[in-house]
Amino acid sequence: MIGIIIVLLAVCFEMLIGPSTLDAILIFALVILCLVNHFIEKSYTKKVTPTMNFIISCCFLTNRASENDGYEIGGMPKGTVPRLQTRKALKGPWGIKNKRKFNETVHWLLEEGHNKGCLEEMKQYQGHIKESPNPELFQKLLDDYPEKGILAWDLCRLCNVATWGTIAGYIKYKDAIALCVKAGKILQDNFDSWDDMIDNYLTGLWYWSGNKDEMKKRKEWYNIRRNSEKSLLYKSDFKMNLDENDIVKQRISVFL
DSSP states (O other): OHHHHHHHHHHHHHHHHSSOHHHHHHHHHHHHHHHHHHHHHHHHHHHOOHHHHHHHHHHHHHHHHTTOOOSSTTSSOBSHHHHHHHHHHHHTTSOOOSHHHHHHHHHHHHHTHHHHHHHHHHHHHTTOGGGSSOHHHHHHHHHHOTTTTTHHHHHHHHHHHHHHHHHHTSSOHHHHHHHHHHHHHHHHHHOSSHHHHHHHHHHHHHHHHOOHHHHHHHHHHHHHHHHOSSOOTTOSOTTOOOOTTSOOOOOBOSOO
16 A cells, blocks of 8 residues: 555656646645545454454455455445445345345355255265265265265355355344354364364355365465564454454445
8 A cells, every 4th residue: 555655646747847737736635535544444343342353253265256355334434335246246146136135145045045955965975975076075074074064165255255145235234243253162172273164165165166286276375474573464362252242343445
C-alpha cells in the first residue's frame, strides 16, 4: 500500500509541474483516500477480537482461493463496490441470487452439505476401497474420519458464505456472527486442534474437487500462516470460548 501511495505521489507532482493540474488534483485526492484507508485498516486490525479471529481463521483458506483474504469478517470492508462484487461471486459457483437462496444454502451447509453424500459413499465403499473412485482418498477418510466425514469442509465454508452475505447485504452482521459461532462450536466439539480441523477441511476439498494438488497448495498456505510470527491467523487456542457478542462493528470502505 505504501509503495502504491509513493508512486501516485510521484505522478501527482510530475503533473503539477506540467499542464495536467486537474489530473494531479484527482490523483492527490486518491492518495489521501489510500492513506486514510491504510490507517483505518491498521486500526481495525488491532480491534479484531478473539472470536472474530477464530472466524477469520476458519474462512481464510477459501477466502485466499477467492483472492479475497483481508484480515476482517468477509475478507473485505462493506461498501457499494464490494457488495456488487460479492453478489456476483455468490451468484457464480454458489448459485445464490437472492436472500431466499442464500438462506437455503446456509441451511444446507449446516445440516447436510457435501458431507451427507461423502458419508454415504464411505459406507458404500467400506471393505471395497478399490471400487471407489479414489481409493487413496477414501482410505484416508475411513481411517481418519470414519464418523466425521468432511464436516470441517462444510462448516468452514458455511462461515465463508455467512460472512460474504454480510458484504452482499443478504444477512445482518450479528446474525452471520451467530451462525459462525454455532459452526465454530461444532468444530470445537469434533476436532482437537487447528491442525486436526484444517486437515479435515483439506480432505473435504480433495473429495469435492478431486484435485490433490489444490489440497497441497492450500495446506502450504495454512502452514505459512500458522508458522509465521507476523500472521495473526491460527494462533488462538482452538478450544477458546466463542462468544457472538465478542465483536466490533464491520469496517466500512472509504471508497465506493
